Amino acid sequence: MSETWWKSAVVYQIYPRSFADSDGDGIGDLRGIIDHLDHLKELGIDVVWLSPIYASPHDDNGYDISDYRAIDPLFGTFDDFDELLAGLHARGIKLVMDLVVNHTSDEHPWFVESASSLDNPKRDWYWWRPARDGHRPGEHGAEPNNWGSFFSGPAWQLDPATGEYYLHLFSRKQPDLNWENPEVRDAVYDMMNWWLDRGVDGFRMDVINFISKVVELPDGEVPAGKLFGEGYPFFGQGPRIHEFLHEMHERVFAGRADSTLTVGEMPGVSVEQARLFTDPARGELDMVFQFEHVDLDHGPGGKWDHRPASVLDLKRNLTMWQEGLADVGWNSLYWNNHDQPRVVSRFGDDGPEHRGASAKALGTVLHLMRGTPYVYQGEELGMANVPFDSIDDFRDIETLNHYAEAVDIQGLDAADVLAALRRTSRDNARTPMQWSDAPAAGFTTGTPWIDANPDHVHVNAAAEVADPDSVFAHYRRLIDLRHRSSVVADGDFTPVLADHPQIFGYRRALGGRQLLVLANLTGEVARYDTAELDTWRDAAFALGNLPDSPARGVSGALEPWEALVFELG
Numbered sequence: 001m002s003e004t005w006w007k008s009a010v011v012y013q014i015y016p017r018s019f020a021d022s023d024g025d026g027i028g029d030l031r032g033i034i035d036h037l038d039h040l041k042e043l044g045i046d047v048v049w050l051s052p053i054y055a056s057p058h059d060d061n062g063y064d065i066s067d068y069r070a071i072d073p074l075f076g077t078f079d080d081f082d083e084l085l086a087g088l089h090a091r092g093i094k095l096v097m098d099l100v101v102n103h104t105s106d107e108h109p110w111f112v113e114s115a116s117s118l119d120n121p122k123r124d125w126y127w128w129r130p131a132r133d134g135h136r137p138g139e140h141g142a143e144p145n146n147w148g149s150f151f152s153g154p155a156w157q158l159d160p161a162t163g164e165y166y167l168h169l170f171s172r173k174q175p176d177l178n179w180e181n182p183e184v185r186d187a188v189y190d191m192m193n194w195w196l197d198r199g200v201d202g203f204r205m206d207v208i209n210f211i212s213k214v215v216e217l218p219d220g221e222v223p224a225g226k227l228f229g230e231g232y233p234f235f236g237q238g239p240r241i242h243e244f245l246h247e248m249h250e251r252v253f254a255g256r257a258d259s260t261l262t263v264g265e266m267p268g269v270s271v272e273q274a275r276l277f278t279d280p281a282r283g284e285l286d287m288v289f290q291f292e293h294v295d296l297d298h299g300p301g302g303k304w305d306h307r308p309a310s311v312l313d314l315k316r317n318l319t320m321w322q323e324g325l326a327d328v329g330w331n332s333l334y335w336n337n338h339d340q341p342r343v344v345s346r347f348g349d350d351g352p353e354h355r356g357a358s359a360k361a362l363g364t365v366l367h368l369m370r371g372t373p374y375v376y377q378g379e380e381l382g383m384a385n386v387p388f389d390s391i392d393d394f395r396d397i398e399t400l401n402h403y404a405e406a407v408d409i410q411g412l413d414a415a416d417v418l419a420a421l422r423r424t425s426r427d428n429a430r431t432p433m434q435w436s437d438a439p440a441a442g443f444t445t446g447t448p449w450i451d452a453n454p455d456h457v458h459v460n461a462a463a464e465v466a467d468p469d470s471v472f473a474h475y476r477r478l479i480d481l482r483h484r485s486s487v488v489a490d491g492d493f494t495p496v497l498a499d500h501p502q503i504f505g506y507r508r509a510l511g512g513r514q515l516l517v518l519a520n521l522t523g524e525v526a527r528y529d530t531a532e533l534d535t536w537r538d539a540a541f542a543l544g545n546l547p548d549s550p551a552r553g554v555s556g557a558l559e560p561w562e563a564l565v566f567e568l569g
């Protein structure tokens with residue numbers, strides 16, 4: 001197998017809690033996935049990334065792990081897991097596991113031991129600190145530094161047993177591991193080798209650019225209007241991050257065949273840093289998830305402070321990443337995951353007229369760039385954000401904590417906060433996969449843990465798989481094109497119509513073969529000057545998203561949300 005097999009591969013993310021429930025308890029499970037393997041085969045994907053299925057108290061839906069070597073009974077057993085892995089492999093699909101090692105659950109035995117006394121041998125496996133000088137533990141302002149947690153409130157929790165605080169960048173049930181301690185790193189590498197030896201094909205690494213911290217843990221600047229200081233400068237790409245990732249590569253991946261895939265989730269990573277992380281010569285990671293394009297619609301107040309992102313913003317950012325990782329390194333390409341609102345509602349148009357076309361146009365521009373595309377469950381159906389009308393409908397810890405802080409502490413208007421949640425909450429990605437028009441979208445025979453989107457009566461897999469004009473059929477064609485075309489997998493990327501305010505256009509080229517992608521990412525007709533595209537006048541039509549696309553050439557106009565692909569050579 002070539003060491004860069006993933007250049008022509010497409011990854012599909014499964015969030016197991018919301019994919020398919022086989023036993024009627026309202027929560028998705030491994031047997032539910034087994035029941036739907038043919039959906040994945042039909043779509044044509046090459047790799048599944050499975051969000052966490054390990055033992056967990058589920059404070060953050062499994063991103064708080066209490067045993068890395070156990071399957072949570074909520075999801076099934078090791079027999080189910082082995083059957084799933086075999087079923088995927090039998091269909092030529094690899095399995096990439098989620099690796100959550102910036103933190104564990106506070107119920108992990110490592111943390112329970114660590115918390116038990118000041119001199120426990122595992123005390124130093126986590127970040128314990130006494131109260132700030134001059135303060136008594138528990139007093140207002142006594143936290144060891146001023147960092148805020150990603151899930152609201154301070155990043156420190158006092159443990160009364162020893163009178164010290166522990167660091168948690170996420171919930172208080174997700175204490176951060178201390179990667180400075182070599183025993184921690186050994187334990188993580190052992191666990192990774194154990195899973196690879198069981199037959200899994202790689203890892204998606206949760207917030208892996210946070211694992212190295214500036215050990216003094218200094219106070220951060222407090223942005224205007226915020227309650228806490230910014231810790232990011234002291235844990236984002238910390239001092240030893242490249243050393244740790246290279247060590248992991250040597251200890252886990254270097255001795256294995258080149259059939260694995262590693263992708264590091266890296267909020268806040270820059271293109272220059274991403275080039276270092278993914279330079280094959282450095283032996284760190286195959287690719288990273290960056291967040292710049294999905295943060296473009298965040299205002300100065302962060303994710304809950306929406307501002308519209310223009311087509312120009314979006315394509316300029318994606319183009320910068322294409323160019324930044326053109327010669328060294330590799331991009332991962334995504335619109336959605338379990339933390340992001342649905343792309344058709346965000347950068348597309350989820351109204352009845354344009355939902356299908358805009359979902360297909362966004363899929364087209366993403367899948368034909370240089371990089372490895374990721375499809376998040378339901379994206380291939382054009383699933384949209386959910387119109388929840390009460391805070392009681394939401395389940396996500398980040399969402400619920402933010403609502404409580406914004407309404408109860410900051411005194412913001414509840415209706416405004418709810419409107420922001422509806423647009424941006426992670427729960428938009430977590431409603432049940434829409435298999436059919438049946439109650440609960442065919443996801444469960446019981447009561448789903450989170451309500452299904454009412455639009456499942458017309459947006460669902462049963463209707464789309466059979467329909468050659470569906471979003472599903474379009475995604476299948478895009479995936480097939482990557483498999484068949486070395487230009488898509490490995491060609492150069494050059495922007496076209498770079499300053500056009502509505503059209504995202506680019507050329508891909510490899511040897512004498514070329515591909516042209518033109519997509520109107522707005523609901524109005526887009527006219528363009530064909531002078532720059534002269535050589536494409538007689539190019540062959542390859543793919544389009546509207547009924548009369550095949551008849552349309554490089555004509556100087558694109559219909560609302562029209563996306564066309566042409567081939568030369």
Ligand code: ISL
Pocket residue numbers: 060063064100150170206207265267303338339340398426
């Ligand atoms: O979604 C976010 C909040 O707006 C992101 O900041 C997110 O928390 C960040 O991308 C890290 O995400 C990962 O780690 C979290 C977990 O809650 C997310 O689901 C996971 O993808 C902690 O493990």
